[in-house]
Amino acid sequence: MAEDNRQFDANKKQVSLKNLYLDPNNFRLIHExxxxxxxxxxxxxxxxxxxxxxxxxxxxxxxxxxxxDSFKANDYLPVDQIQVRPLDAREYLVVEGNRRVATLKYLQSEYEQNAIDIGKLNSDIFSKVPIVLYTDSDEMHHLTLMALKHISGNKKWGEWNQAKLLEKMHSTHGLSEKDICKRVAISKVELRRSLRAxxxxxxxxxxxxxxxxKEDKFPIFREIVRNAxxxxWLEWDDGQYKSQNAQNSGFLFSLISTEPLENEDDEGSVSYADAHLEPALVTxxxxxxxxxxINDEKAIEQLKLTRDINAAYRSSNQMFREHQQAAIKSISNEIDTLGQMVIQGDSLPDLESALGRLQSIINRAKASNLAGVEQKTVFHDRIDAHFSELLVSNYKRLQDLRISKLSRINLFTGINNSGKTTLLEAIYLLCRQNDFFGLLEVIRRRGKIAEDRINPEWFIEQIPPEIDISGQFxxxxSTVQIKHYKEENNQIDxxxxxxxxxxxxxxxxxxLKSLTRIFKGRERETQADRIKILCPSVFSSPFFLNEPHRYAQFHYKSVQSKSLPKIVEFIREKVIGTVEDIRLADEMQRFLVTDRVFKETLDLTGYGEGLxxxxxxxxxxxxxxxxxxLIDEFENAIHTELIxxxxxxxxxxxxxxxxxxxxxxxxxxxIDAFVKNITEINELSACALVENEDRIVAREFTGKEFRxxxxxxxxDLRRAK
Structure with missing residues (x-):
């Protein structure tokens, strides 16, 4: 008789619980x-x-x-059969019902040894367990029984346990996909998805x-292999059920796993810290x-940086595209609706106005494919020299300010309101070139306003009438010029x-050039052929808006570059000798300090502002x-002895x-601390910003001159004239 139509001998009987053996290879247990x-x-x-x-x-x-609880409340109800196969003449292996048999064995032991209350459960059940005996020794029959109940039946196992049973039927017993689907009553799609996973x-x-x-990761693998x-991206081979792109699969594996953090000592030896980065993908x-x-380079870089899939998605062009497509679909549907109506003459001006605005959008899209999208790259990945001179022709109080003795470390000093922070802002804007977000960052952070709370009218008021900055980089x-004005463009709403x-x-x-239109009550629009920056630039000021998510990104880069252990070592040796580690802790973006003095880790904010x-x-x-x-007010909150x-x-x-x-x-x-502690004095410059005839001028010194x-x-450089 064909395999699919085989009949199996079975009979019902009652046996003692001591003659029933639990199945140690039960597929319910394989994840343990x-x-x-x-x-x-x-x-x-x-x-x-x-x-x-x-x-x-x-x-x-x-x-x-x-x-x-069910046995105590209702007695033993043989709703589901306990199915067994013989081990010898009077002893049996449980094929189906292992959990119920294990429960009966537990209750029997507690009842006989500790006299526990077993409620309505009749103790006779311990010697008269109703079972269904299958005399056929074919393992495939027993696997089929389990599959019918726990894969296609009403007592489903977890996806991992189901998949392992199907794999055994397919790989160990050589059943074809067609035979498995027929036996278990599942689709070929479901079977193949489990085997691929x-x-x-x-x-x-x-x-x-x-x-x-762990078995709770298995649904992630099923989702991966079902996603086209x-x-x-993985270059999946459906013939071999295998990814052919080792680099991409390795990156994906790192995202679904915890990532250990490395410590590197001065001799280059690497050790692994107890701390780790949590998986980026868990559902x-x-x-x-x-x-x-997955094909958005900017979003993937953000994912590598933050290990935050939601942040990566928000940084991608995908959200913009989805919003755009939804808007286009809505417009198309409304046009279809209008096409079925009789348009009154007094509505024609509104229709013509809408047509003009729509045509403006089309023209803008043809002129630039960057509208609303932030795209930035650097001119060179590696630079041989940084800024050697600066000229701030026009930025706030600074007019025709020239600085020509720049070096690797540059000190600016001066009395209050002499333009020190303004000079740092000018350098930052020059670095950002035609990137509108550079200007946005400077204004909103000085105003201590989060990006999602910017009032566009306030923002425009803060922009100087004209900005003109240049330098040798x-x-x-390199130059940057910024101006703002109202366009005389009738196609703008x-x-x-x-x-x-x-x-x-x-x-x-x-x-390069960029044009950003600012609107009230709607998103701004940026048009540019491309956006480039001179180099990576970071601006820190104790007076700017504090944004913890930025320090989470800085922390990740420090971990990635293996400089974090060096930072902690400096703090331990020079600041607080009991500090052993400082790590980013959780989604609240808190930094926790491991300190030998305390049993528990402490929030970094519990230490002094100097640390x-x-x-x-x-x-x-x-x-x-x-x-x-760019570091504003370097010494702020730092004790004199530590500077x-x-x-x-x-x-x-x-x-x-x-x-x-x-x-x-x-x-x-x-200022004196840098003069005395820098290793190569020719890599230092010092500059005092002083007022001279209603202008700010620079009094410059090379490191050697100032030393x-x-x-x-x-x-005292601060009092230079």
């Missing part, structure tokens, strides 16, 4: 950490049965408490992260989001339009590699990351 597959010869071994019982019962009866899981097991697998975009929804941004001239911001920039032979400022400034450098850092030590560490970090540093200070101790002045006497 202590699960071990055993041979049939060992099924009756006491240690095997004890372990199987423990796995089925769970900690404090967690896995069987529902059955215990198991195959991809094997690649995960073979990876560096394979020891992290991810399969294309099916996370996988679906990933599939939508990496041996090439004037009911919302406020003003336009035009940014013109030039670096070497590269001329916090030292830590946060140090984090900036990895994010400004091959770029610049000299920290100055030396700033010198060390700037060399490590090839970073040019610009900092302002009111403190003579701070000679300091050594010659008690010179």
């Amino acid at each position: 950490p202590n699960y071990v597959e055993v041979s049939e010869q060992s099924f009756k071994d006491k240690s095997v049965q004890h372990r199987t019982s423990q796995l089925l019962v769970g900690h404090k009866n967690r896995n069987i408490q529902d059955i215990i 198991l195959s991809f899981l094997q690649q995960y097991h073979d990876s560096d992260y394979g020891d992290q697998f 975009a991810l399969k294309d 099916r929804d996370d996988i679906r989001l990933l599939s939508q941004i 990496d041996k090439a001239k 004037k009911s919302f339009y406020l003003e336009s911001v035009e940014i013109s920039s030039r670096y070497a032979e590269n001329s 916090q400022r030292i830590f946060f400034i140090s984090l900036l450098f990895a994010s400004a590699q091959n770029g610049i850092i 000299a030590k920290f100055a030396g560490f700033i010198d060390e970090l700037s060399k490590l990351f090839n970073t040019q540093v610009f900092l302002t200070s009111h403190s003579k101790e701070c 000679r002045l300091v050594e010659a006497g008690n010179v």
